[in-house]
């Protein structure tokens with residue numbers, strides 16, 4: 001038990017560690033964004049690979065978070081919890097929220113590109129996070145998992161451009177939370193999403 005408590009305390013990052021973590025992830029995703037747009041040059045890329053392998057070696061020298069420690073690993077203060085801080089989803093800015101809806105902006109950088117526009121799966125990833133945030137927010141209270149997520153792709157989503165997003169609670173029925181969302185480029189609808197989040201049984 002003491003070991004477990006120690007592991008829980010040890011895995012909660014300080015503000016300094018969290019900032020350093022975010023800066024390291026930012027540097028890594030800037031590399032992926034750059035790799036998505038460059039004209040490849042074998043010599044330069046071989047040098048990059050060598051330098052990146054050194055970075056990887058440095059990261060391998062660090063201990064990994066214990067797998068069995070649920071609470072701190074998923075606590076809001078832990079960067080492992082937050083997909084945007086890990087570079088998994090594009091960073092988005094929340095302009096308004098907290099009343100069962102959320103209004104914000106998101107910009108998909110080149111690594112999220114399919115061909116010339118945003119990859120459909122990246123849009124789905126974003127919606128899972130944004131709708132999930134409202135499903136797990138202060139109005140509904142507590143944790144819920146995605147049961148289904150349907151995306152309607154209405155028009156191509158441009159890369160590197162600010163898109164506007166709105167997410168709201170459509171209905172709550174017992175453990176079920178039906179959430180909807182939409183993403184627009186200016187006045188143009190880019191995609192719509194609807195999903196169901198189910199809270200765990202209490203007994």
Ligand SMILES: CCCCCCCC/C=C\CCCCCCCC(=O)SCCNC(=O)CCNC(=O)[C@H](O)C(C)(C)COP(=O)(O)OP(=O)(O)OC[C@H]1O[C@@H](n2cnc3c(N)ncnc32)[C@H](O)[C@@H]1OP(=O)(O)O
Nearest residue numbers: 128129132133136137142143145146147148176198200201
């Ligand atoms: C510590 C505090 C935290 C607070 C956080 C606040 C800050 C938040 C900040 C940032 C949040 C970021 C948020 C990201 C969110 C992303 C979430 C994910 O991506 S989760 C990974 C992907 N999802 C899975 O892996 C689920 C896998 N599936 C399951 O675990 C189960 O199937 C589950 C839980 C979804 C349902 O299982 P059952 O056993 O609990 O419930 P049953 O009895 O089967 O269903 C309950 C009701 O739901 C309907 N239902 C279930 N699945 C359905 C479906 N696919 N379609 C339609 N209805 C469905 C059923 O028909 C039933 O309805 P009837 O009660 O009879 O009316």
